[in-house]
Amino acid sequence: MSTLERLTQILKANFDVDTASLTPESRLADLAIDSLGVIEIMFAVEDEFKIVVPRTQGDNAPALATVGDLVAFVDRLVSEQAARPEEPARP
């Protein structure tokens, strides 16, 4: 499954999201997923993709406006953390 498909599963499991019409351009706000909603699914994302989502706030926080942003964010973490499996350890 692609990252988009796997994320779609997580969104479907956690929110009332019409997954049939979901595209990378879909805006999270239009799906009634706000910044708190993104925080809510991060444990599921970590488990699904075997990654650790770093704690970032303010200017360092990823700008996640669309489903595509979320896909890119996850793909970046997967590739970074696959390259350096010894870190980052969960603090």
Add this chain to the structure above:
Amino acid sequence: MRRVAVTGLGTVSPLGNEPEQLFAALKAGRSGIVRLPETVHPRLTMRIVAAAQFDGAAHFQTAQLRVLDRVSQFAVYASRQAVADAGLVLDAHEKERSGVFLGTGMGGAQSTDDAYASLYEQGSDRVKPLTVLMAMPNAAASWVGIEHGFSGPNLTFSTACSSSAVAIGEAWRRIAGGETDVMLAGGSEAPLNLGTLKAWDAMKTLATEDADDPAASCKPFALDRSGLVLGEGAAMLVLEEWERAARREARVHGEIVGYGLSTDPAHITRPSVPGQARAMHLALESAGLGAGDIDYINAHGTATLANDAVETAAIKEVFGSSARGTPVSSTKSMHGHLLGAAGALELMACLLALQHATLPPTCNLRVPDPECDLDYVAEGARSQPGLRTVMSNSFAFGGTNAVLICRRP
């Protein structure tokens, strides 16, 4: 001082999720107290509670529901009813002069319990990420404010079992003093989770189950009373400056005319006759009334050994020779003890009693206690055509005594 009208009522309660349903049950002497099935929290040994029949999914979108502890769901739903009942439509400026004062004893206790269960019971290091926002004591008041866009003061009062009486009294003062024009005031409580029930059980304050009829386990003022029954729910009232309500020809449920507040500083749980009496005196004083003007008292009446005898003595101290002629009842015998929501639910019962000119009874009072020798309306609801001015008592662990007085419009 400006006058304050109650123009809207809303509730979630063990006796129904709208005010008229609540009062119909009270009038019929119907109990909302049940024995939890063994499948719910199998580890409970004490299984008598007053649960509300409330499914949040019927009233909230999934996305919002996920962020709302049960206590916030109750509060928001009750506030929607109250605002609709009041026919309240406010512009942006009016919303700046509108606030939310809400009482809760235990806040989002369910979310705390869920988080600790995942941490300690399931051994997970991952607590639900929104736990803090769901469990924080002010969440319910905040969600009510968000729901209606009220941008005036938003405060949470936590004085255990008098929390919502305090919230209403303080809201009354804000309007009376001219700082705000409209207030959503009341309380909410959702304590029927395993951890909270176990903690209350350990205090030995909960009623033992009535062997013949679990629904009759709460016996206020009776010799065989054995304690309180924990209940859940919310009651929210729209308080409105009198002239404003009159200008828009709003239906007025009643007028709040008095509020008294005192504290027992001697002990964390033990009630005191002078402290309770002083709260009643102060409420009468603020209303400019004498004890003889009170037609009915909705008692705190928890059915604990300590409360009922002390409250009876305090009423006698304040009412003197008129004490025996003043009907007193404890509706907790039917709806249980809603802790931080109790005072608001019982003031709502008082306002409905005024409208129906009917006193709700004290149920399950069959064995009289010589120390509790007032007229407790034990025989069933009583029609009282001249009913005009009523008092609602709320006392609490921690010692904050709050008394409200309301009057027929």
